[in-house]
Amino acid sequence: MEPEEIREGYLVKKGTVLNSWKAVWVVLSEDGVEFFKKKTDRSPKGMIPLKGATLVSPFQDFAKRTLVFKLTTEKKQDHFFQASHVEEREFWVKDIKRAITCLQGGKKFARKSTRRSIRLADTINLTELYTLMRDQDDGVKELKLEQENRVFNHCFTGVSVVDWLISMEKARNRPEALMLAAGLLNEGFVQPAGDRAKDGAESAELTTFLDQTDALYYFADSGFFCEGYSSDEDVLLKEEFRGNIIKQGCLLKQGHRRKNWKVRKFILRDDPAFMHYYDPTKGDDPLGSIHLRGSVVTAVEFVPDAKKYNIDGNLFEIITSDEVHYFLQASTSEERKEWIKAIQAVSKSGK
Numbered sequence: 472m473e474p475e476e477i478r479e480g481y482l483v484k485k486g487t488v489l490n491s492w493k494a495v496w497v498v499l500s501e502d503g504v505e506f507f508k509k510k511t512d513r514s515p516k517g518m519i520p521l522k523g524a525t526l527v528s529p530f531q532d533f534a535k536r537t538l539v540f541k542l543t544t545e546k547k548q549d550h551f552f553q554a555s556h557v558e559e560r561e562f563w564v565k566d567i568k569r570a571i572t573c574l575q576g577g578k579k580f581a582r583k584s585t586r587r588s589i590r591l592a593d594t595i596n597l598t599e600l601y602t603l604m605r606d607q608d609d610g611v612k613e614l615k616l617e618q619e620n621r622v623f624n625h626c627f628t629g630v631s632v633v634d635w636l637i638s639m640e641k642a643r644n645r646p647e648a649l650m651l652a653a654g655l656l657n658e659g660f661v662q663p664a665g666d667r668a669k670d671g672a673e674s675a676e677l678t679t680f681l682d683q684t685d686a687l688y689y690f691a692d693s694g695f696f697c698e699g700y701s702s703d704e705d706v707l708l709k710e711e712f713r714g715n716i717i718k719q720g721c722l723l724k725q726g727h728r729r730k731n732w733k734v735r736k737f738i739l740r741d742d743p744a745f746m747h748y749y750d751p752t753k754g755d756d757p758l759g760s761i762h763l764r765g766s767v768v769t770a771v772e773f774v775p776d777a778k779k780y781n782i783d784g785n786l787f788e789i790i791t792s793d794e795v796h797y798f799l800q801a802s803t804s805e806e807r808k809e810w811i812k813a814i815q816a817v818s819k820s821g822k
Contacts, residue, residue, distance in 0.1 A: 476500050477580060478566050480559075480802050481721035481734050483751050485551040492536075492553065492752040494721065494734035499563070501570055501580045504542065504550075510723075510802070511781045519550055521567070522574050528564045529659050537659055537691075540564055555736045555751055556719045557660055557691045561598045600641065600651065601660040604632075605690060611635045616687060623664050624713065625693045629686035632661070645682060652680040661688050664695065692716050694740055711747075711760060714740030718813045721751055723782065723800040730776040732800070739763075739810075744817045746789075763818040765792035768811050774798045787811055 478499040483492050484506055496510040502522065505515040523545030530541040530551065538554045540563070554560035573580045604610045611632055613625045632655075633648040642648035655661045656672060656679055663669040664687040671681040680686075689695035694715045718739045723732045735758070736751040744763040749755070767790045774786050782800055785807045789797040801807035 475580065477570060478563065481555075481751070482506075482563070483553040483555075485553075487548075487550070494751050497552070497563075499566055499570065502574060504567070509781070511783075519548075520544060521571050524571055526564065526567055526571065528560065529657070542567065553751075555721050557601070558598075559720065560659075565598075597651075597654055597658050597660060601655060601690075603639070603641075604635065604655075605692075609639075613690070613693060618665050618685065618687065621665075621697055623687055623689070623695070623697050625695045625715070626664050626687050626689050628684050629668065629681045629688060630684050632680075632688065633682045649680060649682055652682075656680045656688075660691055662691055662695075663687070664689050664697070692719070711743055711745040711762075712740070714742045714745065717741050717817055718810065720806075722802075722810070724748060725774065725777070725782075725798040730779075732777070732780045732782050737799075739813055739817060741817045741820060744820070746814065746817075761789060761795075761797055762791060762793075763789070763814060766790060766814070766818045768814045768818065770807060770811060771798070789814065 476498055480497060481494055482497045484495045484497075485492050495516070496507040496512070498505045498507070498515075502520065504519040504521065506517055506519075507515050519542060525543045526540060527543070528540035529537075530539045533539055533551075536553055538557065538560045540552055540554075540560060542550045542552065544550075552563070554563060570580055572578075611627050613627055616623045616626050616628070629652070632652050633642075633645055636642040636648035636651055637645065642651055652661070656663070661680075663672045665685070667683065668681060668686040668688055671686060672679045680688075694713060696712050716738055719737060721734055721736050724735045724737075725732050734751060735748040737746055737748050739746045746761045746763055747757040748759055748761075749757050769788055771786050771788045774782070774788075777783065777786070777798070785801045785804055787799055787801070787807055787810065789799070791797075799810075801810055
């Protein structure tokens with residue numbers, strides 16, 4: 472019997488020979504992880520057996536790369552994968568860990584039901600806690616905060632996080648809340664914004680999270696940007712980056728000039744309505760943006776030159792108000808529906 476496929480999608484993988492990072496199509500089954508150069512390839516570039524394997528997440532040895540996890544085989548071969556956003560990494564890590572556990576116990580892979588409550592224990596689910604913190608009504612409030620002649624947008628203080636954890640009964644006291652917050656920081660769910668928080672994150676203290684009013688942080692999936700100075704690290708000065716992130720992930724995009732198709736990471740923001748696209752193997756500087764205000768997005772069955780590159784299925788088109796056409800391909804029909812729905816909503820409500 473063929474192993475059941477559990478999850479598939481685009482991830483960025485570090486090469487084992489040239490050490491370069493490339494976007495690959497990854498398929499997780501009950502007993503291994505296969506990766507392909509293209510989604511349409513019939514034969515994988517490689518297969519990673521999960522029997523006896525171990526997984527480390529987050530893996531933070533790559534200074535300029537976040538959201539990386541390491542999968543080590545029983546024969547001590549290391550494989551490094553990078554996700555496009557926090558939620559995607561957590562989905563992959565959770566399923567791979569469960570597949571490894573099932574192999575060890577000789578059990579069939581079965582998904583656990585989602586727990587709605589979060590226990591006050593060492594096994595607390597940080598992914599669920601992060602989801603609660605991001606809730607628009609009951610979560611931690613994102614503010615515009617000023618510090619040292621700089622304005623931090625979509626930001627909050629360390630004190631507000633600790634206060635929230637206690638008020639929501641996720642921690643009994645400030646030391647316990649501080650340890651939870653440090654876990655969120657170490658896992659990449661929360662990022663340091665100002666110099667004070669960054670100094671704390673890089674310290675060798677017991678907790679790297681600071682319970683202070685001058686320690687600023689932001690959610691990894693938020694629309695954070697800073698005004699007032701220029702830096703290569705985390706400062707986005709353009710107006711179009713102000714909006715909250717509505718959806719993000721990897722899609723195939725057709726190039727405008729050569730008409731070739733490449734994997735791109737897309738981030739959809741509202742108010743103003745923009746969709747930025749990036750090379751997922753490189754840094755955080757976008758390759759381009761699509762202004763979605765007044766645009767039209769529809770599912771399509773045919774794209775010029777797509778057959779030449781063996782691209783078929785789950786295609787959709789964005790036509791901007793300036794009549795520029797963008798052709799994209801989602802991994803599945805369900806993902807295509809989700810992107811179209813999200814883009815349609817943003818195009819009507821954003822600036």
